[in-house]
């Protein structure tokens with residue numbers, strides 16, 4: 369037994385190191401873990417309030433077409449009928465709620481289109497894609513296509 373504790377300083381040093389380590393962990397955890405965490409398992413109840421506090425940015429298509437009935441009609445028969453207005457126009461909740469007098473800027477009639485239609489092997493083959501340099505090297509796509517009803521045929 370005596371033989372066993374002959375070099376006990378090593379053990380003491382290690383034990384001290386462990387205690388310091390655990391203390392540091394406990395203190396760090398106390399500082400870093402936000403209030404309310406763990407109340408409902410591995411969740412923080414307050415996260416819901418945080419999310420709810422975000423301002424609404426997207427109005428949704430149903431709201432847009434209440435006023436822009438003409439655009440809804442143009443789109444109804446076209447291939448873009450099922451693309452949400454704000455997928456191209458960007459978030460416009462403040463406009464739709466009448467909270468802003470600013471008339472929204474129109475989407476870029478070339479860059480917007482290329483975002484979806486530029487050829488890329490990772491897109492499904494059935495999705496209509498073009499090689500911009502071959503199809504239309506410059507200028508707005510809307511010179512030939514209508515944004516809200518794009519097919520020519």
Ligand code: HEC
Nearest residue numbers: 427428431432435453454457460461463464471472473474
């Ligand atoms: C409460 C009615 C209303 C709603 C809802 C609404 N708009 Fe508008 N929007 C208007 C009015 C009014 C104008 C200004 C028309 C003008 O000056 O030519 C306008 C202008 C615009 C313009 C600029 C038109 C131009 O000629 O430059 C765009 C783009 C637009 N709205 C898109 C949208 C989208 C997308 C939504 C849905 C997120 C939406 N609007 C929801 C009433 C509305």
Ligand code: HEC
Nearest residue numbers: 432433436439440448451452453456474475476477510515
């Ligand atoms: C595929 C993309 C796309 C979608 C989806 C789309 N728009 Fe547009 N919209 C455009 C582009 C691009 C223009 C600008 C056209 C131009 O400059 O000739 C435009 C123009 C407009 C304008 C200005 C008037 C006009 O006819 O040029 C209004 C208003 C508008 N969009 C409303 C809407 C509404 C409302 C919806 C949904 C019901 C919608 N848009 C869906 C791309 C889109």
Ligand code: HEC
Nearest residue numbers: 447451455456477480481484494495496509513515518519
């Ligand atoms: C958010 C993605 C998106 C944007 C942005 C977009 N499109 Fe499209 N486009 C589509 C989808 C989805 C279809 C329908 C594909 C289908 O039915 O198989 C389509 C269909 C088309 C077609 C019809 C092809 C055919 O088979 O008749 C043309 C042309 C077209 N888009 C041109 C445009 C132009 C021009 C713009 C810019 C004003 C534009 N697109 C912007 C997604 C997009």
Ligand code: HEC
Nearest residue numbers: 478481482485496497498500504508509511512519520521
């Ligand atoms: C000079 C006229 C012209 C311009 C400008 C133009 N296109 Fe086209 N586009 C056509 C014609 C013609 C077709 C074939 C007819 C059809 O499918 O409706 C076509 C077909 C398409 C198709 C369907 C391809 C397919 O395989 O089904 C897409 C997508 C398209 N264009 C996107 C664009 C985009 C994006 C731009 C802007 C970078 C653009 N076009 C500019 C004339 C034009």
